[in-house]
Amino acid sequence: MSRVKATVDFIHAWQHPDEIADEVEAELRFHVQMRTQANIEEGMTPDEAQLAAKLSFGDFDRIKVSCCEIKRGFPFDLKALRMGLCIAIACVAGGFSLVAVNLPHHSLFGVVWQLSAIAILMCSFLIGRRNNSRRHD
Amino acid sequence: MAKSKAGLLQGTLDMLILKALSLGALHGYGIGQRIAQISGDELKIEEGSLYPGLYRLEHRGWVQSEWDTSENNQRAKFYKLTRSGRKQLILEERNWERLAGATMKALRAS
Numbered sequence: 001m002s003r004v005k006a007t008v009d010f011i012h013a014w015q016h017p018d019e020i021a022d023e024v025e026a027e028l029r030f031h032v033q034m035r036t037q038a039n040i041e042e043g044m045t046p047d048e049a050q051l052a053a054k055l056s057f058g059d060f061d062r063i064k065v066s067c068c069e070i071k072r073g074f075p076f077d078l079k080a081l082r083m084g085l086c087i088a089i090a091c092v093a094g095g096f097s098l099v100a101v102n103l104p105h106h107s108l109f110g111v112v113w114q115l116s117a118i119a120i121l122m123c124s125f126l127i128g129r130r131n132n133s134r135r136h137d
Numbered sequence: 138m139a140k141s142k143a144g145l146l147q148g149t150l151d152m153l154i155l156k157a158l159s160l161g162a163l164h165g166y167g168i169g170q171r172i173a174q175i176s177g178d179e180l181k182i183e184e185g186s187l188y189p190g191l192y193r194l195e196h197r198g199w200v201q202s203e204w205d206t207s208e209n210n211q212r213a214k215f216y217k218l219t220r221s222g223r224k225q226l227i228l229e230e231r232n233w234e235r236l237a238g239a240t241m242k243a244l245r246a247s
Binding site: 030059067 | 164167169184186198207211244
């Protein structure tokens with residue numbers, strides 16, 4: 001699944017939870033029907049076949065809820081996203097720092113620019129540290 | 138202890154689903170049948186547990202699904218392996234062989 005499709009599916013799952021639940025239910029019902037049919041072909045009565053199919057399937061509602069939850073799950077690796085964010089912020093901070101060292105230090109603009117670079121670097125450092133500590137948890 | 142056992146079972150089920158789909162696109166019921174067939178009916182999986190596994194694999198991008206018509210003319214959701222799923226299967230097969238080999242070695246040690 002491409003990242004674009006994963007994102008579209010994720011948004012769709014949150015926008016139309018009932019549609020997702022119906023789709024999951026239809027899929028699970030198809031399975032129970034197929035098993036029932038197979039049981040009938042093996043010689044069971046329709047009632048026996050259906051009961052046996054339901055028993056061999058397991059807890060229908062729990063499985064349905066579980067599938068819906070997976071479908072609504074965030075499609076990206078949060079650690080990788082945080083790491084990407086951290087690198088992006090560090091790059092921005094680097095750019096700010098490069099400009100800051102070339103600005104006159106006595107002007108207000110230069111001071112604001114330098115403070116911004118320091119703030120962005122601090123953010124990058126904090127996110128990186130947080131990401132690292134979560135990885136070790 | 139229980140946690141590691143569940144993890145191993147979940148990983149094994151995922152690998153079996155990927156293996157079943159490596160032989161061609163199937164719906165959920167068909168995957169269960171194929172796993173039973175390729176394991177010589179040795180592996181019995183609670184049928185419903187296949188679906189959270191399938192959704193998880195789809196979520197990771199290892200399988201993709203689409204609705205189509207089944208062999209008995211009913212609407213069914215068919216799954217097929219993606220390129221990354223095929224790579225993952227090769228990886229899991231290698232890991233499994235290494236683990237099984239190491240376990241056998243340990244069991245045979247006198």
